[in-house]
Amino acid sequence: MGEIEVMGGVAVESFGAGPGVVVVPGTNRRAHHYEPLARALAGAHTVHVVERRGRGESAARGTSYSVEAEVDDVLGxxxxxxxxxxxxxxxxxxxxxxxxxxxxxxxxxxYEPGVSLDGSFDLSWMEAFNRKVADGRFVSAMTTFLKGAQLLPFRATPLLWAISVLLLYGREERDLMPLTPAELGEIARLDSDGSRYARITAPTLLLGGTKTPAYLTGVLPQLAKILPNAEYSILPGLDHNAPDETAPDEVARQLRQYLVRQSR
Structure with missing residues (x-):
């Protein structure tokens, strides 16, 4: 575990020493899921992993939620x-x-950002998912989420889906389910042609994996054309959970190499 400090309502876990990198976790993820990634980067960087609101020692979300509220925390x-x-x-x-x-x-x-370009992120299952979350049926909701998002890496019968969810995802993930509907709603609200991202001036690396559903990686070359200073790479053998579970060392290596190139 790194050093934890609460900054403006969000807990931040920090590792290492050197130029700073802020890590922003995904849906149904906590800061601790990114500890292997942070430690892999810590030899060259100080890594600050944000515990997003509604999780751990961070404050609860406000009554109105938006990506911009999350951005406020990151900027802080x-x-x-x-x-x-x-x-x-x-x-x-x-x-x-x-x-x-x-x-x-x-x-x-x-890494595989939750961006929808011209309807690329199919959320036709979101209404059913939201109903199940509202009813407290979190295992069933997780099954709907994983099936809709195509994130279980094999075909299965309904019974196998339920068993897989129980085996692969614990209480912590299920407890985070009530936070998910608002995040899916933001993905839907922000669906666009992507032209807004042309205003990003930072050198940008867009990463994905070959084992990830195409709708998540297909936006990467599109974004690389839109952003004025961007490149993308689809990494062999990696899946959607490479940064937090299956290949944090490789993601860290890609990040380190990119930052070294940018510093020259």
Whole structure:
């Protein structure tokens, strides 16, 4: 565990020493899920992992929720720490991109951001998911989420889906379910042609994996054309949870190499 400090209502766990990198977790994720990534970067950077609101020692969310409220927290952490680089994963990648719209950064790196371009992120299942969350049926809601988002890595019968959810996702993930509907709502609200992101001035690296559903990686080359100073890479053998579970060392290596190139 790193050093934890509450900054403006959000807890931040910090590791290492060197130029600062702020890490923004994805949906259904806590700061501790990114500890292996942070430790892999800590030899060259001070890594500040944000515990987003409604989680751990961070304050509860306000009554009105938006990506911009999340961006306010990220910008506050940047100000407090002096960091100039942001890394975001999944929905955290969407937050990171919007942070790049509001503040000049030395670099911005996102892994499969929760961006919908011209309806690319199919949320036709969101209404059913929201109903199940509202009814407290969190295991069933998680099953709907994973099926809708195509994030379970094999085909299964309904019974196998339920068993898989119980085995792969614990109480912590299920307890985070009530936070998810608002985040899905923001992905839907922000669906666009992507032209807003042309205002991001930071050098930007867009990462994805070959084992991830195409709707999450397909936006990367589109965004790379829109952002004025961006490049993208689809990494062999990596899936959507590479930063937090399956390949944090490789994601850290990609991030380190990119930041070294930007510093030359």
């Amino acid at each position: 952490v940047l100000e407090r720490t002096g960091a100039r680089v942001v890394f975001g994963h999944s929905y955290g990648g969407l937050i990171a991109l919007h942070a790049g719209l509001r503040q000049a950064l030395d670099a911005l790196v996102v």
